[in-house]
Amino acid sequence: MNSRTIRQEYLEKLNIVVEYINNNLDKKITISKLSRLSNISQFHFHRIIKSLLGEPVGNYITRTKVETASVLIRYTNLEINEIAFKVGYENASSLNRVFKKYYNISPTEYRNNKAIKLSPIVKKTNSIILQEPKIITIPDKNVIYLQNVGVYEKESITNIWNKLSSFVEKNNLFYNGIENFGISYDDPSVTAPDKCRYEACFTLNIPISPNGEIGIKKIKGGKFAVFTYKGSYTDWEAVYDYIFDCWLVNSNYNLRNLPIMEKYLTLNNNSELNIEIFLPITKFL
Secondary structure (H helix, E strand, O other): OOOOOHHHHHHHHHHHHHHHHHHOOOOOOOHHHHHHHHOOOOOOHHHHHHHHHOOOHHHHHHHHHHHHHHHHHHHOOOOHHHHHHHOOOOOHHHHHHHHHHHHOOOHHHHHHOOOOOOOOOOOOOOOOOOOOOEEEEEOOEEEEEEEEEOOOOHHHHHHHHHHHHHHHHHOOOOOOOOOEEEEEOOOOOOOOHHHOEEEEEEEOOOOOOOEOOEEEEEEOOEEEEEEEEEEEHHHHHHHHHHHHHHHHHHOOEEEOOOOOEEEEOOOOOOOEEEEEEEEEEEEOO
16 A cells, blocks of 8 residues: 655655756746646646745745855855856846845845845745535536636626626526636746736536637536635635645645636625635545
8 A cells, every 4th residue: 555645745746846946046947847847737836836835936946046146145256247147147137136135135235244144034824724625526517718818806807707797698698507617727926917817617508609709618527626715805825825735735635737716606896705616636546
C-alpha cells in the first residue's frame, strides 16, 4: 500500500520548482516552464505553489532575485550592473526599481551603508475557515456562455451576467433547475489583468445555436469537491487561500486539469456572496 500523502507529493513538486528557480535566477522564468517541470496543471499551479511557499510564486521569484542581489552587493565588489545580470535583470536601473520597492533603499545606497538592516516581508495570516466540502460527481453539462476578457472586478462580471441573463430570458431558455457557473481561466498575479478570461454560463435543457458573442459548449463533469461560502467579496482571496493552503494539501485528492467553477446560489448586485466553489479533483493513489 502506498503510504505517501498528497502533501508529500506536492512538497516534492515544490522542491523541483524552488530548485529550478534558485539555479536559474539569471534566466527568464515562466509559469508554463515551472508547470511542466513540476507536472502541476497550469490552471492550478499558482495557487498550489502559493499554498506551500506561503506567497505567490511571482513574489518568491522576485524576492529571491532581490535577496540574492543584496548578498552580492554586501559581500562582493561586483558592479551593480553585473549583479543585475546575475539575478535576471537587463540593467542596473531595472534592479534599482525592484530593490527600492522591497527595501525602500537603492542598491547603491545599501552598498554605501551596509549597516542598514533590510526588513523582511511579513506573511499575512488567513482567518477564513470553511466547512468540509461535499465530494460529488456530476455529468457533463451543455451550457450557453458569454466570455469577458479583462480585469476581474465586480462591475465587469456583473455586467456580463446581466447581458447573458437578458439573452436567456428573451429566448425563453430559463427552466426549473437551471444552473449558473462562472469560470475564471487565469490568475491575475500571473496573467496581465487586462488579458484575464472569465465566462458566465447557464445550463441548457434544449439544443440551440450560437448567436454572435453568445457561445454554446460542454462543461466537462466528473468528481468535484464543493465548498460553500457566504460572505463578503473582500474575503474572496482568503477563501481560495483556505481551500488550497488548508484543505487540498492535507486531503486525499489531486487536482484534475480543469478550471475551478463557481456556482452562484443567488445572483444579485449586493456586497455579499452566496456561492459554491467546484474544485475538480481525482482520488490520490
